[in-house]
Amino acid sequence: MPDASGRSFYLNGSAWEYPTFEHAETFVNRLVKQGLIATDPCVEAALRGQPKPLSQRTEQRHFLRVTGMTQTTINQIARARHATNLLKRGVPILQVAYDAGYYDQAHLTRSLKYFIGQTPAEITRGEEQLSFLYNTDGT
Incomplete structure (x- = not known):
């Protein structure tokens, strides 16, 4: 495993450099590419108050998977x-x-x-x- 310095941290088994304001978008794109963050149209719709026609349990699973919270x-x-x-x-x-x-x-x-x-x-x-x-x- 690569060494993490004072300017980096471990995530998903590798060292990642802390993002700066100028490089935040690149950092987020890298997270998306690695599959470490995701969006879910069902969760986004529910947060806007326009839930999709899903069962309550399916909606709960979507929230937990995407946000890590209920x-x-x-x-x-x-x-x-x-x-x-x-x-x-x-x-x-x-x-x-x-x-x-x-x-x-x-x-x-x-x-x-x-x-x-x-x-x-x-x-x-x-x-x-x-x-x-x-x-x-x-x-």
């Missing part, structure tokens, strides 16, 4: 992101819990701590910066 987990992440966006806009915590479909404030707090890494109060106060990759504009 559709339920993906929906929970989306709900946590929505709640975070509401909190960042100054919506009161109890209203966020209701608007985002949580059972109560404790349910909201557990979910945000698990998926976002911060409690609703921490998000509201803005004590810690959310990940640079976290999209806070709601899209």
